[in-house]
Amino acid sequence: QVQLVESGGGLVQARGSLRLSCAASGRTFSTFAMGWFRQAPGKEREFVAAITWDGRSTDHADSVKGRFTISIFRGNAQNTVALQMNNLKPEDTAVYYCAAAKYYYYHTLKENYDYWGQGTQVTVSS
Secondary structure, eight states, X not given: OEXXXXXXXXXXXXXXOEEEEEEEEESOOTTXXXXXXXXXXXXXXXXXXXXXXXXXXXEEOTTTTTTEEXXXXXXXXXXXXXXXXXXXXXXXOXXXXXXXXXXXXXXXXXXXXXXXXXXXEEEEEO
């Protein structure tokens, strides 16, 4: 079992920055992929970014490329996946979810992910 706990959400003005963190603990494997998704009211949950467990491969949705950066920090007891968000826009407002998948294949698809955090709210005012 894998536990994921997000933190770092909040209210920010447009063009501001936020850094989200996801603490991952439990039974993880070197093949794992970690992802960030978001869901705005009335919309489907959508892919934001993903990273392999060793950090060598990353992918970002076109809507956030050049503004958001995913990274991973691996430790003995706990691992952290971060999402640095710069130049935020009102359309980035959503609940952001951290997720873990057993494999990196199809990492943009939410169906590929086996574990999810509880989500953290990000609100960007104009």
